[in-house]
Amino acid sequence: MTTRERTLRQQVLRERAGLPQDTELDLDARRNGDKTPMMLVLEHAFGLSIEELLSTEHSTREVAQKLGVHYSQVSRWRTRLGLVVKLE
Numbered sequence: 001m002t003t004r005e006r007t008l009r010q011q012v013l014r015e016r017a018g019l020p021q022d023t024e025l026d027l028d029a030r031r032n033g034d035k036t037p038m039m040l041v042l043e044h045a046f047g048l049s050i051e052e053l054l055s056t057e058h059s060t061r062e063v064a065q066k067l068g069v070h071y072s073q074v075s076r077w078r079t080r081l082g083l084v085v086k087l088e
Helices: 003-017 037-046 060-067 071-081
Strands: none
Touching: 003 037, 060 071
């Protein structure tokens, strides 16, 4: 990835999360395990780990609305991180 592409990617992620443009983001996947860049941005924006943000205490749609992402994304992230939602 070129420097220009990295800069543009960070700018888009900051805008989506509503973060100031001068916010420093560490998007290096090698240091962040299974977390996507958007997961990292949301962690920074909310000040909580992505596991806490994706809490299984709330429905997928409730979490998605809070985070400003599509509910299917929350479902994929929960699966990716091994967070199981108990069906009642």
